[in-house]
Amino acid sequence: MTASALQIEDLRIEARLADDTLVLVDGLDLELAPGEIVGVVGESGSGKTTLVRSLIGLLDKNVTVARGAVRVGGEQVLAPGRDTTASVRGGAIGTVFQDASRSLNPVLKVRAQLRELLKAHKRGISKGEAEERMRTVLRRMQIDDPERVLGSYPHQLSGGQRQRVAIALAVVSEPQIVLADECTTALDVTTQAEVVALFRELVAELGVALVFVTHDLLLAADLCDRVVVMYGGQAAEIGPTRRVLLDPRHPYSAGLLAAVPSWSADGPIRGIEGSAPRVTGAFTGCRFADRCPRATEECRAAAIPWSGGGERDGYRCIHPLSPATAPGASPGGPPVTV
Numbered sequence: 551m552t553a554s555a556l557q558i559e560d561l562r563i564e565a566r567l568a569d570d571t572l573v574l575v576d577g578l579d580l581e582l583a584p585g586e587i588v589g590v591v592g593e594s595g596s597g598k599t600t601l602v603r604s605l606i607g608l609l610d611k612n613v614t615v616a617r618g619a620v621r622v623g624g625e626q627v628l629a630p631g632r633d634t635t636a637s638v639r640g641g642a643i644g645t646v647f648q649d650a651s652r653s654l655n656p657v658l659k660v661r662a663q664l665r666e667l668l669k670a671h672k673r674g675i676s677k678g679e680a681e682e683r684m685r686t687v688l689r690r691m692q693i694d695d696p697e698r699v700l701g702s703y704p705h706q707l708s709g710g711q712r713q714r715v716a717i718a719l720a721v722v723s724e725p726q727i728v729l730a731d732e733c734t735t736a737l738d739v740t741t742q743a744e745v746v747a748l749f750r751e752l753v754a755e756l757g758v759a760l761v762f763v764t765h766d767l768l769l770a771a772d773l774c775d776r777v778v779v780m781y782g783g784q785a786a787e788i789g790p791t792r793r794v795l796l797d798p799r800h801p802y803s804a805g806l807l808a809a810v811p812s813w814s815a816d817g818p819i820r821g822i823e824g825s826a827p828r829v830t831g832a833f834t835g836c837r838f839a840d841r842c843p844r845a846t847e848e849c850r851a852a853a854i855p856w857s858g859g860g861e862r863d864g865y866r867c868i869h870p871l872s873p874a875t876a877p878g879a880s881p882g883g884p885p886v887t888v
């Protein structure tokens with residue numbers, strides 16, 4: 551059996567406020583094999599960015615890991631009171647953010663930025679080897695004039711080139727895992743498609759595990775092997791992309807799909823009414839209950855257990871859509887109302 555690239559076990563992340571504790575991520579279990587692409591989707595505020603930031607040691611000062619653990623390549627890097635994620639950031643874990651300017655240093659030329667990472671994470675690499683590696687990685691990003699780009703400051707590059715350089719920075723140290731947080735959102739559709747194609751190639755060629763965070767369900771459908779649908783800090787549903795899209799079991803997943811225009815081409819587009827709850831430490835029951843037409847008192851009474859086929863394919867709902875009534879009953883057709 552292949553060792554996991556990334557293992558997240560029962561992760562709970564809390565934020566301390568002056569008068570309360572907010573739960574930002576709760577009970578998250580996720581395992582990624584090398585070469586696997588997992589999409590993390592969900593509305594704004596569902597905890598996607600908090601999850602990504604926890605993996606690279608960039609949580610805000612008032613935010614801590616309250617329970618669970620994270621392992622990278624089998625080694626524990628995050629647990630309550632323990633955070634050694636800085637040792638994997640830029641090395642075993644590469645990150646690409648939405649805004650390339652967050653990944654790039656505006657006052658350093660691209661060469662200096664790539665070289666800095668190689669020096670930090672590939673100890674003993676010679677100057678010549680580093681030059682060769684930088685050119686190769688830029689060519690892999692389909693930059694055909696690597697010499698010019700290496701000698702440029704970020705502001706001298708186009709938006710698409712900047713995002714390619716940001717991806718080059720994420721992969722130059724040959725990471726086991728790449729975290730991409732909304733990294734195509736700010737790009738035009740053509741560049742977005744090119745960047746997605748790049749990720750696909752990178753995963754196939756380098757065997758990295760890719761966590762692809764996006765609002766865009768169709769983009770996730772196009773790229774990802776599996777998706778995690780997050781809501782209120784929890785995984786509402788996890789499963790192979792095709793299964794989740796064609797046969798969602800959690801009413802929230804079905805609601806998200808019904809809100810995608812091209813998915814609902816033959817039927818009415820419906821947003822999900824209401825907004826996500828503020829989850830404090832005292833919160834009980836299903837986080838989606840107040841917005842869910844299937845909710846009963848039972849949903850509000852106690853924590854909802856995980857059901858289905860285990861961590862890799864399941865949902866957190868006691869009144870799931872049955873396969874017969876879910877959109878998968880008519881693949882490609884409009885989702886039913888939830």
Ligand SMILES: Nc1ncnc2c1ncn2[C@@H]1O[C@H](COP(=O)(O)OP(=O)(O)OP(=O)(O)O)[C@@H](O)[C@H]1O
Nearest residue numbers: 565574593594595596597598599600601610612613
């Ligand atoms: N330091 C903090 N203190 C208190 N609450 C926080 C803190 N950081 C994030 N939050 C809250 O945690 C929740 C999850 O935020 P997060 O940014 O992870 O969501 P998201 O799914 O990535 O949203 P988006 O897609 O808009 O980036 C939000 O309600 C946010 O306001």
